[in-house]
Amino acid sequence: MTALGFLYPGYSAEDDYPRIEQLLGSDIRVDLVHTDIGEDAHRVDALLRMGAPEPLAAGVEALRLAGVEAVVWACTSGSFVYGWEGAHGQVRTLALAAGMPASSTSFAFVHAAAEIGVRRVAVGATYPDDVARLFGDFLRAGGVEVTGVRPSGIITAAEVGSWGEDEVFALARAADRPDAEAVLLPDTALHTAAHVAGLEKELGKPVLTANQVTVWEGLRLTGRRVNAPALGALFTREPVVQA
Structure with missing residues (x-):
């Protein structure tokens, strides 16, 4: 049994985690602890406080x-808002406090893109434009080329958590670019676990x-690989061997 720990801010799409645990269909246990979200706002000052x-x-x-x-800090905006170096510091502090390997969702995206061998991505963000652009900057700092960022202007995680399949698919379609090798949806408040395979089929x-990438990052930290086609290409492809 491999036990993975996640720190999840507030309550929005936390039910994605037991769903993913079921889809993994292996000896993986997902443990989730809720952290204090403070002010529910996709605003830089509020996000910095949430990720402190x-x-x-x-x-x-x-x-x-x-x-x-x-342990993985299961929050994208509460990590990339610190910038590349600041997010590294956040993870180091978390690892020291936990006494075990640690990461965050923002780094999970960079690692996952490398895992499946994509260099150019399009981003469909629920966030306001200024916060969405910070995620694009973070990806670029990690060596990922961003072909476009599509913001949605949503302020609260609570509203994002209320989105259903139609809104998720609409966001992905609006974000996709012909020159993008993958589409990224970077909000842990967004329910996506049930939709990854369908999104990939539609977008090709x-x-x-x-x-999805947050749980994969926990597996990566523990050296585990699990084949789970329902969770998309990230969970089915062999890792890319860099020349």
Whole structure:
């Protein structure tokens, strides 16, 4: 049994995690602890407070007691808003507090893109334009070429969590670009676990979504690989061997 720990801000699409655990169909346990979201706002100042060491540290002890082997900060905007170097510092602090390997959803996207061998991506963001552009900057700092960023202007995670299949597919279609090798949907408040395979079929290319890559990142940290076609190309392809 491999136990993965996740720190999830508030309550929006947390039910994606037990769904993903079921889809993995293996000896993987997903443990999730909710952190204090503070002010529910996709605004830089609010996101910086949400991703600060204190709210994250508060959930670490519960994960340690659960016996997890790695911990991932399951929040994209609350990590990339710190920038590339700042997000590295955030993860280092989390790893020291947890006493185990740690990462965040923002780094999960960069690692997942490398895993499936894509260099050019299009982004469909639920965020306002200024926050969405920060995610594009983060990806570029990680060596990923961004062909376009489509913001949606949504302020709260609560509203994002209310989106259903129609809204998710519409966002992905609007974000897609002919020159993009993959489409990224970077909000852990967005329900996507049930839609990844369908999105890839419709768009004809890999789709990386926040909760999907977050769980994959936990597996990566523990050295596990699980074949789960329902979770898309990320969970079915062999890793790319770099020359």
